Amino acid sequence: MKKVIIIGYGPAGITAAIYLKRSGVDPLVIGKDYGALEGYKDLIENYYGFAEPIEGKQLIKNGIEQAKKLGIEVITESVISIDSIEGGFTVTTSKKHTYESKAVLLSTGKTRQTLSIPGFVKYRGKGISMCATCDGYFYRKKKLAIIGCGPYMLHELEYLNRISTDVTIFTHGFEFGTEVNNSVIYDKITSFVGEEKITHIVTENGKYPIDGVFVALGTPSSVDFASKLGVVVEKNNLIVDENYQTNVEGLFAAGDIIGGKLQISKAVYDGMMVADSIIKYVK
Numbered sequence: 001m002k003k004v005i006i007i008g009y010g011p012a013g014i015t016a017a018i019y020l021k022r023s024g025v026d027p028l029v030i031g032k033d034y035g036a037l038e039g040y041k042d043l044i045e046n047y048y049g050f051a052e053p054i055e056g057k058q059l060i061k062n063g064i065e066q067a068k069k070l071g072i073e074v075i076t077e078s079v080i081s082i083d084s085i086e087g088g089f090t091v092t093t094s095k096k097h098t099y100e101s102k103a104v105l106l107s108t109g110k111t112r113q114t115l116s117i118p119g120f121v122k123y124r125g126k127g128i129s130m131c132a133t134c135d136g137y138f139y140r141k142k143k144l145a146i147i148g149c150g151p152y153m154l155h156e157l158e159y160l161n162r163i164s165t166d167v168t169i170f171t172h173g174f175e176f177g178t179e180v181n182n183s184v185i186y187d188k189i190t191s192f193v194g195e196e197k198i199t200h201i202v203t204e205n206g207k208y209p210i211d212g213v214f215v216a217l218g219t220p221s222s223v224d225f226a227s228k229l230g231v232v233v234e235k236n237n238l239i240v241d242e243n244y245q246t247n248v249e250g251l252f253a254a255g256d257i258i259g260g261k262l263q264i265s266k267a268v269y270d271g272m273m274v275a276d277s278i279i280k281y282v283k
Contacts, residue, residue, distance in 0.1 A: 002028045003282040005091050005101040007079050007222075011264050012255030013107035014063040015271025016278070017072050023279050028099060029067065030091065031108075032078040032219060047264055059264070078219040080152045084229060088250060094151035094219070102282050105274060106222040106238065106253040107267075115147070115172075115215065119192030127198030128213045132156040133228050135214075136163050142211035145201055147189070149174040153216040157182065160214060168208065170201060172217075222257040235259070243277035244270065252278055 004020060006013045009031030020027045043053030067074055077093040088102040114120065120128065129135040132146070133156075140163045146153060149171040157180070160167045169180065173188040187203035192213070194200065201208045223233055231246045232239040237259035244252050254270035256262050 001088065002026070002099060002101040004028070004103045004105065004278055005030065005089070005099055006105045006107060007031070007082075007091070007225075008106065008108035008255070009064055009067075009074060010060060010107060010109060010255065011063065011267040012271040012274075013105065014067050015268045016105055016107065016254060016275040017067050017074075017271075018070060019272055019275035020278060021067075021070050021072050023275070025279055025282060027072060027105075028101070029072060029074045030077055030079055030093065030099075031064075031074070032076065044264070078151065079225075080155045080219060082225045082229065084248070092155075103250045103252060103278055105278065106225060106251070106257060107255045107271070108222045109256045115189070115217070117189055117191060119194075119198070123192050123194060123198040123213075126196065127194065127211070128192065128215065130215050131224060131227050132159045132214045132216070135212075136160060139212040140164065142166070143209065144168070145170055145208070145210045145213045146216055147172055147213065148216035148218075149176045150218065152219050154178060154180075156214060156216040168210075170203070222253065226251075226253070243280075244274035245277060245281070250281065252281075 003025055004027040006017055006027050006029045009029050013029060017027045017029050044056055045053045064074055077095055079091055080094050081092040083090045088100060089104045091099045136159060142164055144160055144164050144167045146157055146160055147170045168183045170185045170189060176184055187205045189201055189203050191202045192198050193202060201210050226233055226238050229248050231248050238246055238253040238257050240246055240253050240258050244254055246253055252274050254274040255267040260266055
């Protein structure tokens with residue numbers, strides 16, 4: 001069992017990893033992409049120590065390389081689940097690798113995939129859910145839909161299949177090569193319709209009655225992980241105490257996901273401060 005697993009290798013996660021390593025705690029860092037900075041089009045010109053502007057993606061690469069040179073284990077995988085166990089947590093990736101740790105730091109930023117489809121905003125929370133294990137209980141034995149086509153969707157599907165015998169996969173136009181016993185609709189979704197709650201999914205070629213819809217696109221965000229574990233979330237921010245710990249013991253958060261200024265300097269500061277708190281917790 002690792003003492004600490006850090007999810008996200010942006011400025012907050014890598015800074016925390018560096019401070020942990022230099023204090024004698026070997027963290028495992030798991031990341032899947034470069035987060036918000038990967039798609040940042042402008043050059044960064046307001047970060048200390050760079051006389052010349054730098055691309056966000058390059059800055060992240062530099063941070064990862066710095067961590068690796070210190071002997072920090074950094075792996076590129078998508079985390080699809082975090083579960084509480086006695087004395088800590090298990091972290092499961094899309095490659096079906098499972099890691100255990102005493103503490104987990106969430107530092108994945110706020111990037112998440114939703115749907116720009118008519119009715120999505122209207123029925124979110126009224127039949128459309130972003131979390132199967134959070135809300136699935138209310139839809140036991142109902143006619144359900146899950147939207148997605150990757151490992152995260154399959155992970156959520158396992159749970160939904162346990163609570164209902166009628167779960168249809170909607171890939172929203174994407175290919176889906178895994179063999180499943182569920183019905184699969186490949187059409188693009190054009191709208192969600194209903195009255196007070198959602199009643200149908202409409203695609204390019206049909207209209208399907210439904211009681212509940214679960215969205216599992218791409219990979220889960222920090223908010224998704226936190227919601228499943230019972231973390232207090234307000235306005236899409238994870239609520240932490242003065243030690244950067246959530247209301248779930250051993251689960252810490254830093255960077256954009258806890259709110260405040262969405263700046264690299266602030267994320268680096270969070271990483272330094274949360275490392276101090278984690279060191280005290282694991283030791």
